[in-house]
Amino acid sequence: MRSLSFCGTEVNLQFSWMDMEARAAGTCKFGDQTTSDVTVRLRNRDGRPEWFHCHSFILTKRSKFFANWLCKHPSDPRTESNNCIEVHCPGSESDHYVKLLKLIYLSEESVSDSWDSVKSALGVLQASMALQCETITKSCIQYLEAVPWDEKEEEEILEVVPTLGPEAMPILARMQPVNINATKSVFISAVRLATTIENSFPPFTDELKSSAQEQVEYMLLEDEETPLIAVDEDVKYEARAGLAKMFTTFEKGLSLLPSEYDQSPEAAEQRVLQSLLDLEWMCNILPKMEMMKDFVSGWACISDHVLATVPDEKYSSGLWAVKVKMMEVTGKALDAIGFGNVVLPALSRVQFLRTWLPYIRKLKPLLDSKSADNEAFPYKMDSDLCQNIEGAINSLVLALPSSDQAEILMDWMQRDEQLKYPDLSEAFEVWCYRTKSAKRRLLAGFNAIDNATITL
Structure with missing residues (x-):
């Protein structure tokens, strides 16, 4: 038996020597029931509960939510039963929480390489901020801030990110209002390109000119609440x-x-x-x-x-x-x-x-x-x-x-x-x-x- 201290409270956790060796070697894996000492319960899309075998020292290290929970609910050394942590999340978001649990077991570099879509990263970001996983949250924000979005993804980001607080606002850097003088300079440059009459440019200049004309018209569209160009x-x-x-x-x-x-x-x-x-x-x-x-x-x-x-x-x-x-x-x-x-x-x-x-x-x-x-x-x-x-x-x-x-x-x-x-x-x-x-x-x-x- 071994004692660990969380949040100033001494918590007794029972590990077998096999568990100790496995952890020392860094071989604990998500879902490994043989070395698990804590269970996380989620509800899937169908509303049915699912249990995931985890390791308290990994959860504690990567998530303040789990660290606080384990501080308040230390395991009983007299029983070999694992603690069960119930995480409340909408069933539609359960897949993102499962992915987050898996990411908790990865190194910081591996987390950065794991992002594969804006939709998935946005879902994981919400789960990560709810469970206070700082490293994963930071990696997710960096990914969403850097990658291109399609129109549907942009709409979803604009709907979700403002609800996550100041920490997530860097994601919207590309959407922030531009300085009036900078906007005017861009508009004037567009007018110059739109009125280009030289014939010595490559053929693609015609496309650039047409695009500039379209954007000049768009920038001049009447919008009483938020005029773009003075x-x-x-x-x-x-x-x-x-x-x-x-x-x-x-x-x-x-x-x-x-x-x-x-x-x-x-x-x-x-x-x-x-x-x-x-x-x-x-x-x-x-x-x-x-x-x-x-x-x-x-x-x-x-x-x-x-x-x-x-x-x-x-x-x-x-x-x-x-x-x-x-x-x-x-x-x-x-x-x-x-x-x-x-x-x-x-x-x-x-x-x-x-x-x-x-x-x-x-x-x-x-x-x-x-x-x-x-x-x-x-x-x-x-x-x-x-x-x-x-x-x-x-x-x-x-x-x-x-x-x-x-x-x-x-x-x-x-x-x-x-x-x-x-x-x-x-x-x-x-x-x-x-x-x-x-x-x-x-x-x-x-x-x-x-x-x-x-x-x-």
Whole structure:
């Protein structure tokens, strides 16, 4: 018989000389009933109890929970029966507790090598913290902090770790809020990459550019509670610089289009189309930065150059993707102007509408005709685009001075084919009502003046 002291209390444990030798040689194994002096009882997933033969001196060394329990429940030297420690845990977590008991028997290095999945490590971590196994808890935290997580694992970690206290918080280091200045620097770098226009980079740069554009859009998503980016002057400066590069590249592509189209029509079209796609992307992010006016002003400045190049007779049977994309980009500008998101002087609004309206009137029936002749023709204006452009134009017309409205409506009704698209019936009806109302107000004003004169 041998006495050991735990927590200042002398505990008598009965070991056979075989047990002593086995322990001295470090050969005690988890579940070895022949050398075990304590039993741990858990309930499995089915709710049935399971017993595991363990060794008190190993449990005491690796777990404060077991050390405290054994201090309070010393074994009786008069009986050879083992102590039974009941560990209360949900049945769904019993597998993790069993794994923890096995890990208690391993060296610190072996514990570090034993982790095989985030789910298992997270379960063991909860068990380890409940049983106060400091070494295993530390190893588990280091593993979870270092390895990648998939989306489901991340959700589970975010649900579990905050409930485990400050000790487990290092696991969430990758999820902590970033310094505002660091976030801004990342965003500005992403804007620069998203507006890259050089062609000397390897092919994978296109993928990086697309990814940067996606993330810039995501970072600008409205979130009133936790805004990610403060759109200050530094951010706006980078956005304007990127937009200017895109306009310059687009105009350069238009200037080179005649010569490049002769050499390779597809390559020439792709170059111009890519510039339009970049400008379309800018149309998506600039409203979130309250900078759509920069785009509209830039698009208005180059409109004459665009319409002097693309609709040329030389490209009458080609550049369909470019022509449709031009319509989509112009539609975004019309939407911003027509619904008041971008405020321009009346003269500028009239000029923009007169510049693009003939192109819109001509292209829509041409695309419809192509589609009617060939169902496989891929370049079309879908119904949503048509309705958006038509609604924006009607709204834009109705916000113009009445004399300008009259000229546009008169021009619209001159030829039958122009009545098809865009349909300005809504603007015409409102104009008629306003004109009659204005005349009534004018007559009422004259009558009021006459009556005042007679009275005098």
